[in-house]
Amino acid sequence: MEHIQSVAADKVYRIFNIGATSVVSAEHEGVADAMAAAWNTCAEVLPCKAVVLIDKTHFTRPLVEKSGYFALQFPTVGVARETMYLGSVSKNDNAKKLEESGAEFFKMPGWEIPLMKGCAAWVICKHIPRPENEKDFDLFVGEVVAAWADERVFKDGHWLFETAPDDMKTLHYVAGGHFYKIGEALDVPGY
């Protein structure tokens, strides 16, 4: 847990703001899964709500529905290969998906939900059921109930990509194994 620090509730939206590709994880009765999800954003600053698309075919989905919780985490360059695996292979086809992904998982005290090592930040969300959204759009909403970040890349509510090592940059997926890393900072005056 070295380098992992809590994120203040009113700064969690900044984790989502940059639009990084996420990994969604969930666990129910000891069965866990994790899948990559480029389609995520958030709603509201406080309490921050995560919005993520989880297809009906994904093994992760019933784990969210049954446990009532999911985690979103934002993998970095250092685990791009593992992220690609988690987005390509379904646990419906390979029961040992997590073990064979190469990704390593840990748990935070008090939470029975696997979190992926090598991410920039992690949020745990309490599922807010909206059956129509889930049926029509595969769209899940959850209220963020806990959040942590790796202090080397996000600290005191600020992303630190200016100084973070290259392999801690977030991933922004396109298709076919092609990602872009987050890039240089740009500051413009406020109004």
Next chain:
Amino acid sequence: MEHIQSVAADKVYRIFNIGATSVVSAEHEGVADAMAAAWNTCAEVLPCKAVVLIDKTHFTRPLVEKSGYFALQFPTVGVARETMYLGSVSKNDNAKKLEESGAEFFKMPGWEIPLMKGCAAWVICKHIPRPENEKDFDLFVGEVVAAWADERVFKDGHWLFETAPDDMKTLHYVAGGHFYKIGEALDVPGY
């Protein structure tokens, strides 16, 4: 319209995938507005549906509700300052917001909706009303009915940040006028 090309419907999701900050625009009975929205993603590959958060206080929101359409566009470094203005000033407070933003707008033939110059891509969406989502989460969904991109930065379904000029990179907003540009490419093997 130099450099603006249609995007194939089955490649539109790739515009959304990288998580860039958007500008939402809409027009109703000759009244137009545009606002920055970092909180956007998409649902489904085909037909691609845009998901965007539009707060109840925003002037743009009733324009979407009344006209039944909205546009999402993805501004580049070249218009970062204008994007910040569009995200900071409300047309509720300044009726000349668009004129004073410094942003320039154009329309595509057949569409009465303002599009912002200097963006990497533009999509027009038909609003799919979901009153509960809009009330509870400020979450709007729209089916993409037209899409274009600047061929210097997105062509034949591929982002071209490897070769595009720096001022055409997409913007990924954090807070307080602080953005990150999209960065370098990274390719990992498929599974």
